[in-house]
Amino acid sequence: MLSDIIKNLLSEVAGIQNIPTSGAFNIRNNGKSAGSSSTKNIQIIPKTDGSGIDIYIKPGTKNESVHIPALVTDTNMHDVVYNDFHIGEDAEVTIVAGCGIHNCGSGISQHDGIHRFFVGKNAIMKYIEKHIGEGDGEGQNIINPQTHIFAEENSYVEMDTVQLKGVDSTKRISSAKLATGATVVIKEKIMTHGSQYAETSFDVELDGEGSSAKLISRSVARDSSRQLFRSKLCGNNACYGHSECDAIIMDHGIVAAEPEIIANNVDATLIHEAAIGKIAGEQLTKLMTLGLTEKEAEAQIINGFLK
Amino acid sequence: MLELKNVSFSADGKEILKNINLVIEDNKFVVMTGPNGSGKSTLAKIIAGLQKPDSGQILLDGQDITHWGITKRANSGISFAFQQPVRFKGVTVKDLITLASGKKMNTIAVCQYLSEVGLCAKDYIDREINGSLSGGELKRIEIATVMARRTKLTVFDEPEAGIDLWSFKNLIDVFEKMHQEVKGSILIISHQERILDIADQVVVISGGQVSQVGTKEKVLPGLFGVDLGCKYFKGV
Numbered sequence: 001m002l003s004d005i006i007k008n009l010l011s012e013v014a015g016i017q018n019i020p021t022s023g024a025f026n027i028r029n030n031g032k033s034a035g036s037s038s039t040k041n042i043q044i045i046p047k048t049d050g051s052g053i054d055i056y057i058k059p060g061t062k063n064e065s066v067h068i069p070a071l072v073t074d075t076n077m078h079d080v081v082y083n084d085f086h087i088g089e090d091a092e093v094t095i096v097a098g099c100g101i102h103n104c105g106s107g108i109s110q111h112d113g114i115h116r117f118f119v120g121k122n123a124i125m126k127y128i129e130k131h132i133g134e135g136d137g138e139g140q141n142i143i144n145p146q147t148h149i150f151a152e153e154n155s156y157v158e159m160d161t162v163q164l165k166g167v168d169s170t171k172r173i174s175s176a177k178l179a180t181g182a183t184v185v186i187k188e189k190i191m192t193h194g195s196q197y198a199e200t201s202f203d204v205e206l207d208g209e210g211s212s213a214k215l216i217s218r219s220v221a222r223d224s225s226r227q228l229f230r231s232k233l234c235g236n237n238a239c240y241g242h243s244e245c246d247a248i249i250m251d252h253g254i255v256a257a258e259p260e261i262i263a264n265n266v267d268a269t270l271i272h273e274a275a276i277g278k279i280a281g282e283q284l285t286k287l288m289t290l291g292l293t294e295k296e297a298e299a300q301i302i303n304g305f306l307k
Numbered sequence: 308m309l310e311l312k313n314v315s316f317s318a319d320g321k322e323i324l325k326n327i328n329l330v331i332e333d334n335k336f337v338v339m340t341g342p343n344g345s346g347k348s349t350l351a352k353i354i355a356g357l358q359k360p361d362s363g364q365i366l367l368d369g370q371d372i373t374h375w376g377i378t379k380r381a382n383s384g385i386s387f388a389f390q391q392p393v394r395f396k397g398v399t400v401k402d403l404i405t406l407a408s409g410k411k412m413n414t415i416a417v418c419q420y421l422s423e424v425g426l427c428a429k430d431y432i433d434r435e436i437n438g439s440l441s442g443g444e445l446k447r448i449e450i451a452t453v454m455a456r457r458t459k460l461t462v463f464d465e466p467e468a469g470i471d472l473w474s475f476k477n478l479i480d481v482f483e484k485m486h487q488e489v490k491g492s493i494l495i496i497s498h499q500e501r502i503l504d505i506a507d508q509v510v511v512i513s514g515g516q517v518s519q520v521g522t523k524e525k526v527l528p529g530l531f532g533v534d535l536g537c538k539y540f541k542g543v
Binding site: 218246280282283285286287288289290291292293294300301303304305306307 | 355357376377378381382386387389392393395396397398399402403406407409452456
């Protein structure tokens, strides 16, 4: 029987209310399994050293999904997990991960999820990751995820990652290596409040001919929070890479962007766009002419920006 | 009824509007025209509350709204279509039209407004109002947005700017239909003869002042003889 706190975290992070009765899943709570199930096409196997799990998606699997949320509900808990995903050739799969922390104590609750994705030829993978923190204790909520993608020939990877509340500190490290014709699209949305800190780092190697990568980061830094966005796109072949960092700063929020694009091949096309600033006055004015108050207009603009 | 009494406005030490007196009667279609830089857009912004006059009074149905903010004026029945529509990352066409209407709208209702301004609804309803839309598309979405508000006074600042010739006829139809259906007053700032042609009343602003007010039959014939206040201008 799951507690209401866990049910709520599961709902927020993975969109599930309870332990599923079907489908592939692995629920981790305070470093231990709270339930796991494999299916005919998706096998979840604990690593022999106990450090995490291996998830095997059979070649040719179509329209299946796997949920692997991780929760931390104890204070003074530092959970580290290593999960490897092996996506078979021609498979089409959605992976829902993410982490929820509920910290009612005065210690640190921390989750570091290190995920590697080996995406086979022509496979299509959608990876959804949501991070939240909650709890009324004075302790800190820390989430440091790592995502490393190895995209084989003509594979397609889409990663949506969201962190909108309650995480005091995060260092998010992502990397991707792309073979011929592979595509990786990463969309990140972050909002920080209070004195929170968020750091994002993308490192993409476009190795294969015709490979392409798109990184889209939208973030809002409120109060006295700080964010750092780093991206590095290396074009090592005839390829296309585009990174885009848009940030809204409010109150005393600080955002820094450090983009790097390196063309190691004359046929590599690499673009970086970055825009950081407060909400444009004319946007507020426009919504106020529709009858919204300034506060309502501000909320509408932020909601839309991070939608 | 909207009434402006002795409204004046200056910016950077320059007098933009000088003692403007103007009445927009209920259910009238009024077109305001005049040379570039004569103060028309400033006057429209003063009506919508985007600019505050230095002196004078603005009355809406007899109530003094001079010191009201933008939101209060909008909620009292004043709509304003921007000359240069604003872009929003993440806000979709459907979001904006729904916000404008002030109520929950289904897709069919939103589509109706888009179709009226000549946009194929299914291509636009979920589009973000960002840099991927052309100036003409943004302009038509802006018009659809104020149409959805159905207020007693709608002010358009040069709605034809950026609209292609093919769509221009539709635009005239949109204004006429809006005038008939909403039963509110429409104030359009325009230089287009075809828009001037459908006006109940034409107001000419020149050098920050109202130089002529009257029916199109009375004002249009002499329109090109307006003194632009430029010593090099010899007339046409």
